[in-house]
Amino acid sequence: MSRQAAAQHLRTATSAIIEAYRTELRRLGSPLATRDDAWQQCRYQAQNIVAECAQSLETGRPAEVTGVGEYSRLLGAHRVTQQIPVSESVRAAEVLWQAMQEAATGAAALMPAGERHAVQQEISTTFRTVTGRRLYQGIRGYEEATRPTAPTPAPATVPAPASADGPPRPSGTGSQADxxxxxxxxxxxxxxxxxxxxxxxxxxxxxxxxxxxxxxxxxxxxxxxxxxxxxxxxxxxxxxxxxxxx
Incomplete structure (x- = not known):
């Protein structure tokens, strides 16, 4: 069988993967699955991750999806307003990978025996790469949204004029920057x-x-x-x- 057939197997299994994914998230009590707004976003990310794994299997390279980083970053910031900790996204990535196991094994089984292990490794590597990219940007967005606003800097102090008795006196109590x-x-x-x-x-x-x-x-x-x-x-x-x- 061809890599195209294996990739199509993953695509066909997407609905079952997403269903298993949500079921396990619900069992864990994750707000990503129990809240409709969060689940719609979570499902969208999961569907795209499966699609990118399938395309990588078919073409030998990950799909180049425009705007993934920016969307993930904005989504991370939105998690703050939803009051969903970023750790939920990290856990969800592992849950999704477990939900994909049966489909990944089935896709590899369509390949010649000598290529099956390599295909499973390729799916795993692509999954870790594309989810890692999303998690990284999501965590950045989350941290930026929770970062305190920097205080307004104090006005600069004018140095004291030099005197006849020696060099200029230091202004303020600050010292040389670290x-x-x-x-x-x-x-x-x-x-x-x-x-x-x-x-x-x-x-x-x-x-x-x-x-x-x-x-x-x-x-x-x-x-x-x-x-x-x-x-x-x-x-x-x-x-x-x-x-x-x-």
Whole structure:
């Protein structure tokens, strides 16, 4: 049988997958399944994830769906107003994967015996990639929506004039900014995003897929971030950028 037939098996099984998905979420008492507004959004995401897995199986590469990141980010922010914790989305991803197991096994069974394991691994890899991208953007949106509004900065203090007795006196009680804080502030948005992905344990290849850039570009961003932070390894990057939050 062809990869097209295996992909079509996944597509045909979508309704059964979604039904099993909601049933298990309900059993767990997840508000994603018990509230109609949240379920409509959750179902939409799940259907698209299954479709992307099917297309990857058929063509050998994940589908390029426009607007997935922005939708997921907005949805993450909306979860705050719905009062649904972001942990529910993380749990739902695992529930969806379990709901897909029977269909994934059935799709692989349509392939020659020597290719079945590889096909199952391909479905798994695609699932982790496309759900990971959605979860990442959703968590970003959730965190942005819950982040306190920054206070209005105090007016700058004019330094005291120099006197004949010595150098200018310091104005206010502030001191030189923390060098580590300055280094973190110097990071670009993309460098911060990639360091956040490193924190999740993603490899350079997985990061390149998430942001749809080459591995060489990932390495370049990491090199630049390491240089700014005065470090030379992933472990040092995590300690320096996220140590206080862990």
């Amino acid at each position: 060098p580590d804080a300055q280094a973190l502030e110097s990071l670009t948005l993309r460098e911060r995003e990639i360091l956040a992905a490193v924190r999740e344990g993603l490899t350079n290849r997985q990061i390149s897929r998430r942001f749809e850039i080459t591995e060489a570009t990932v390495k370049r961003h990491l090199h630049n971030a390491y240089r700014k932070l005065g470090i030379n390894s992933r472990v040092q990057a995590l300690n320096k950028t996220f140590g206080e939050k862990s």
